[in-house]
Amino acid sequence: MAGANVDSSSRLALQPSQLLSPSVYTCHDTKVLPLLAGLAVAAAALAGRYGVQAWQAYKARPVVPRMRKFYEGGFQPTMTRREAALILGVRENAPPDKIKEAHKKVMVANHPDAGGSHYLASKINEAKDVLLGKTKGGGSAF
Numbered sequence: 001m002a003g004a005n006v007d008s009s010s011r012l013a014l015q016p017s018q019l020l021s022p023s024v025y026t027c028h029d030t031k032v033l034p035l036l037a038g039l040a041v042a043a044a045a046l047a048g049r050y051g052v053q054a055w056q057a058y059k060a061r062p063v064v065p066r067m068r069k070f071y072e073g074g075f076q077p078t079m080t081r082r083e084a085a086l087i088l089g090v091r092e093n094a095p096p097d098k099i100k101e102a103h104k105k106v107m108v109a110n111h112p113d114a115g116g117s118h119y120l121a122s123k124i125n126e127a128k129d130v131l132l133g134k135t136k137g138g139g140s141a142f
Helices: 008-012 026-060 081-088 095-110 118-132
Strands: none
Touching: 081 095, 081 118, 095 118
């Protein structure tokens, strides 16, 4: 009777092979699993609620144009001060130094020697002349 001399404390100790056995944890799993499942469902519902609220807030925000609004349409037969100001990107009553500065910027970007159009270059020069009062909006050479 080798088993008769075993004290009660050694019966409670688990052997390493018994630690991996699922039968050791069964009484705890039956109590913990429903709790964990309930917590997981509650967390998913809460995350879904906040997700829906975030989506609604995203859709309700004001639309911000991502690109500047450009003038739609071609050139007028005789250039007006308004059209000249639109071409150079200045106000109609801008001072001459602002007009010359704007003309230089637009001309550098559209110069024919840099791959720009001769037609656009002539319109840019005409716009500068109209705003500076050198011409009264005569037609272009094209």
